Amino acid sequence: MRTLLFLFACLLDTALFAGKPANLPGTPGAPGNYEVKSPDGSLVVHIQAGAQLQWSADQDGQPVILPSAIGLQLQTGETLGANVKITDAKTENVNTDFTPINYKKSTIHDQYAQLTLNCKGDYSIIFRVYNDAVAYRFVTKRNGELIIKNEEANFNFAADDRAFIPIQWDYRRGKIFNSSFENLYREINLSQWPKDSLAFLPLLVDIGANKKVVILESDLDDYPGMYLDLNATRGLIRASDSVRWGLKGVYAPYPLDAALAGINYIPGSRAGYIAKTTGSRNFPWRVIAISRQDKDLLSQDIVQKLAAPPKLSDVSWIKPGQVAWDWWNNWNITHVDFKAGINTETYKYYIDFAAANHLQYIVMDEGWSNDLDLFKVSRNIDLQQIIDYGKQKGIGVILWATWYAINRQMDSVFPHYAAMGVKGFKIDFIDRDDQVAIASTYVIAQKAAAAKLLVDYHGTSKPTGLPRTWPNVIGYEGVKGLENFKWADEDQPRYVVSIPFIRMMAGPMDYTPGAMRNATKATYRPVNNNPMAKGTRCQQLAEYIVFDAPLQMLSDNPTIYMKEQECTDFIASIPTTFDETVPLDGKVGEYLALAHRKGKDWFVGAMTNWDAREITIDCSFLPEGHYVAEVFKDGVNADRDATDYKKETIRIQRGGKLTIRLAPGGGWAAHIRPV
Structure with a gap:
């Protein structure tokens, strides 16, 4: 059913191919449909540029995001992403490595297909498609100052999916958009979203078929962070006969003043816009990461990949x-x-x-x-x-x-x-x-x-x-x-x-x-x-x-x-x-x-x-050779006394398998050295 709904909502006028945009009917400035495929071809992003800029994505033929509108609403009344006139479309395929600093890896492989849509009005939209993620951002090239009244960012799902939702709850001095950003996850369906509540990022949605979608943002420079809420109709959007559950971006309005409240510095009033910024800039990346297995999320690097490169040439003094x-x-x-x-x-x-x-x-x-x-x-x-x-x-x-x-x-x-x-x-x-x-x-x-x-x-x-x-x-x-x-x-x-x-x-x-x-x-x-x-x-x-x-x-x-x-x-x-x-x-x-x-x-x-x-645990991650492991494991009575543990030294080798028994609330830790 998900796939049928998705195909109905995303019906395109022509077959398109990986990384190659098609501008229909083919003349500069005309509305059109574009498609970008991930390097392995499994993840496809569709862009519809016309009266409203929309994007959607599917992986392995399964809908991930259904058509979702995006745009930047300016204080002047103009909306970047509405009545789009494409002047130029450029594609690029990138396959490179870079060295992160003080990270969980010494090398990050960065491979993606990119589509840049240059639009009338001195702005662009960039889409990047990875094998396991999609990102887009607006870029403006205007003189002077821009005042952003709001940003429209939507993430529409095909069903009432289960999600891990970090709801904002501890308002500082009772004011929304002021909190410690510390919260447990509410594991609920999208339809159970608490009324008048916002969620922090990252947020995870289980879309079925063992796939998880995590919504993130990157390169958030001189711009407010994004919260999520259900759309204006509390989730129900009708597109022909299809029903979708949508999340929308929400942003803290620009603070006009602030005053001390204890040791918190809390705005007293906020403007009717979210950002006042330079007219020529890159806006933040809006991101979804997708996993076929939950464990894949444990090694994701998408925020690092999309972040602006280091501003420091000498990092020798930075010691973790x-x-x-x-x-x-x-x-x-x-x-x-x-x-x-x-x-x-x-x-x-x-x-x-x-x-x-x-x-x-x-x-x-x-x-x-x-x-x-x-x-x-x-x-x-x-x-x-x-x-x-x-x-x-x-x-x-x-x-x-x-x-x-x-x-x-x-x-x-x-x-x-x-x-x-x-x-x-x-x-x-x-x-x-x-x-x-x-x-x-x-x-x-x-x-x-x-x-x-x-x-x-x-x-x-x-x-x-x-x-x-x-x-x-x-x-x-x-x-x-x-x-x-x-x-x-x-x-x-x-x-x-x-x-x-x-x-x-x-x-x-x-x-x-x-x-x-x-x-x-x-x-x-x-x-x-x-x-x-x-x-x-x-x-x-x-x-x-x-x-x-x-x-x-x-x-x-x-x-x-x-x-x-x-x-x-x-x-x-x-x-x-x-x-x-x-x-x-x-x-x-x-x-x-x-x-x-x-x-x-x-x-x-x-x-x-x-x-x-x-x-x-399959030890095939180890290189060839023999190893000794110092292991700390839950004691046999850890279910009664949580301090109970046993330390032991074992020998293992590549391809060996370790059976680990974990007590309630338990853990297992090992330091493995070659011998």
């Missing part, structure tokens, strides 16, 4: 690594001769721990300074002494800061603290993704890079390619991380086997794993000062392998890590960037298994939701 972090564990170190807290002695202790375990950094979180003035340092902190002590031990110091303070003070703060020896800033409570907020993240990245400072964005929306464009941005939250489970009794194990297939496709994800107090469903309770995590110890270990985070936190306190030295040694052995990524198995929301290579060593992580299960 692991971080001893203070806030989650509430500075709760013990068995010391000083009062633990936000003071010099405590941070020297964190530095000693980091050095002893070969970590690279510590974070000094909220409390080292005034939240609104970064030059007002706590009287209990001798910052220069801490920085110098860290330098002696080979440990860098990263400082927490509010976005409000950084925006006001970065021109003086960055050079000042860089001169003291600070290595970077963790910038928190952005809590917006309107045009002003997004533009600010680019400016901060640029000015931090000028001072050779790293940036870790928190309280922010998902990444959209900025870590490629400005590689000193090596951390991004935009996820309901471990910190939430200091106070929230929610389904953590199901979430952690969902986000690698969805949120992680957007880019690095500072989830901050590492809890050493592990709980079953029955034993978990929220505790702020000595927090625990749902799921087993081995699930926490596996998260260090599975979750992409060039700047990876050890969230628990040094005292407990030293008591659990066997696990700490394993965590410290795991790199934060890799040379190769191989998805092994998985199903969204249920389980996954993933392998990474760094040099000649391999790291394999597997995790499950609350269902105990047994999975088989």
Whole structure:
């Protein structure tokens, strides 16, 4: 039925061929239909240019996106994408490789077919078709300024499909478009979309036949982030006799002013448009990624591929690594001769721990300074002494800061603290993704890079390619991380086997794993000062392998890590960037298994939701040879005591198969070395 509906809705006037557009009836300026095929020919995009610009896509003959209108509505009343007059159509086939920086792969293969439609009115639309993704963007070439009243971006589906929907819920000060961007997925049909609710990206839709579609965006420079909602008729669109369920893009209006609300900087009023920008520019890519198997989503690179290339020529000073972090564990170190807290002695202790375990950094979180003035340092902190002590031990110091303070003070703060020896800033409570907020993240990245400072964005929306464009941005939250489970009794194990297939496709994800107090469903309770995590110890270990985070936190306190030295040694052995990524198995929301290579060593992580299960790992990803694996697996009593685990050393070789038993909320982690 899906295919029949799709063919009816997408009926074209002529047969077209891969990468070759047909402009009908063939004269410049006339409306027409165009077709672009992926390099392997399996994914086909159809473009209808006429009274309304529309696109649709099918893969293996199955509808993926039904005809969906796109356009840029200008404040002047003109709409780019309406009454389209094509002046020129150009095709291009690209097949190349590039080297990402601080990523899960050392090489990304970039192959696609591209169609550029140049239109009367000094604008263009570019479509790129990959074997597993489709992207399009508008490009304008006009003088002066453009005011974008709205952007029409639609994603119409053939049926009332099941989806993983990250609904916005925690409005800051009760205002929409202001939130922490931390949310669980509502696993519902599109028809069950909550009334008057918006969803963040990325969002996953199950279109049947084992195919998943993930909606994303990339190269979001000087432009608001996209939310999704059902279309104006709450999903029902009639095109002849076909019925489609449609999602539409929604954007935060341009903020006209803002005021402090605690440490949030919240707009008081917004304009009747979404962006005020230069007339000659590339607009963001609108993207769908498609998988035939869920596991394929674990190695997707589409946001990296579409991001603007690096702005930095020298990246030698940008060092990824692991971080001893203070806030989650509430500075709760013990068995010391000083009062633990936000003071010099405590941070020297964190530095000693980091050095002893070969970590690279510590974070000094909220409390080292005034939240609104970064030059007002706590009287209990001798910052220069801490920085110098860290330098002696080979440990860098990263400082927490509010976005409000950084925006006001970065021109003086960055050079000042860089001169003291600070290595970077963790910038928190952005809590917006309107045009002003997004533009600010680019400016901060640029000015931090000028001072050779790293940036870790928190309280922010998902990444959209900025870590490629400005590689000193090596951390991004935009996820309901471990910190939430200091106070929230929610389904953590199901979430952690969902986000690698969805949120992680957007880019690095500072989830901050590492809890050493592990709980079953029955034993978990929220505790702020000595927090625990749902799921087993081995699930926490596996998260260090599975979750992409060039700047990876050890969230628990040094005292407990030293008591659990066997696990700490394993965590410290795991790199934060890799040379190769191989998805092994998985199903969204249920389980996954993933392998990474760094040099000649391999790291394999597997995790499950609350269902105990047994999975088989095929070791054919290993090169020829013999290997020894250090394995951490759930103990036989992990279903009763989630801290129960067993460490063992096994020998394996290419082509061998490993049977893994995962406890409820369980995990499995291995470091594999050649012998």
